[in-house]
Amino acid sequence: MSDTPLVTQLAGQIVDYIRAEKAAPGTQLVERRLAEHFRVSRSPVRRALTLLEKSGQIGVNARRGGYEVLAEALAVPAVPQAAASDEDETAYLKVAEDRLQGRLPDKVTDSKLARDYGLSGAQLRRVLARIANEGWIERLPGHGWAFLPMLTSMQSYQDSYRFRLTIEPAAILEPGFVLNRPALAACREQQQQLVEGGIWDITNAALFDLNSHLHETIIECSRNIFFIESLKRIDRLRRLMEYKQALDRKYAIVRSREHVVLVDLLLADRREEASAFMRKHLTSVSIEKMIERAR
Structure with missing residues (x-):
């Protein structure tokens, strides 16, 4: 059976966490602690660890059982390169x-x-x-x-951005908002790599995944399940249209720079400024997307 989006996303977050914590090779990965850190049950954590072990990023601890960090998981997270034309x-x-x-x-x-x-x-x-x-x-x-349903019309696509303009800035100001610093730091590193030239080589699909992952990581910090699930549903619905109608790369690199600024504001605990910046960012992106769609 194929892994669910939750499991594959959680696997990436675990690797981001390992890198941000600078865990030494051989460090034991405790299932219960990971479940508590990411605020999920132990079942998806167990499946995510199995997925990482199969991919060679973590290993089985022969003496203590369970899984341990391998050196392969500690490299700086790389921006995915353009997929081969297979x-x-x-x-x-x-x-x-x-x-x-x-x-x-x-x-x-x-x-x-x-x-x-x-x-x-x-x-x-x-x-x-x-x-x-x-x-x-x-x-x-x-x-x-x-x-499953997708966004295909201009109106539904525009409505999705108006909805995001409502929930994403508000989520940053939620009273239960708690930063996931390791995950945000990893997202910042990925966006910085895009700014430094990776934007010109990455596929539309991989770019969408990196950007949506950043926005979902931020909204998850709100701990408001209605905000979190709403954004994830919107991202699923708009995925294919984004693949086909990605931002011109000269605009996309500007948005990656904005992502870096946004994360820096959050890491500095300047949430009011981050919320206002998120609104400005989404407004600019929505205008650019509508221009591209109209061409």
Whole structure:
């Protein structure tokens, strides 16, 4: 069974935490403490640790059991590079485009997808696992797949930004707001790498993931489950449109600089300024996105 978006995101947050804490190789990773730190149950932590062990970023502690930090997890988090133009990526982007353009029905079968896109069974499983983890398709009981709703119209896209303008600045001012400093510091490092040149090599999909992860990390600090879940749902709905209609990179690098400033304000505990800056940032992005969409 493929991992859920929660598990894959949590795995990344655990690596960010290890790096921010500068944990030495061999440091024991305690499941209970991680669950308390990230305010989740132990089940997703356990699955996230299993995922990290499979990817070689943490190891099994032969003497004490459980998992321990490996040197591979301590490197500075790198900005993802442009994906190779392989068959999986091509098929994934073709499915996304066909879905956005209404060329795919709401429900599809494995056999039809494999036939229409010329994919082997293994390729199809990889592509569908990626799409399912991103949250825009789900397996039907017994047979086939169902695509989930997405933002496709100009009005719904614009409404999503107006909604974000309402909740994201407000979330920063929530009375229960508590900074997750390690996670925010890791996000800042990633955004700084974009500013320093990574913005020109990263794919639209990877750029969306980095930026949405930063905004979700900030809103998670509010500890308001309604704000948190609302933003994550919006991000799932707008994912494909963002892939297709990403910001011009000359604008995107400006937004990455703004992300760095925003995180710095939060880390300095200047929340009133951070909230106002978030509103200004989202307003600018929404205007630029509407201009791009209108072209």
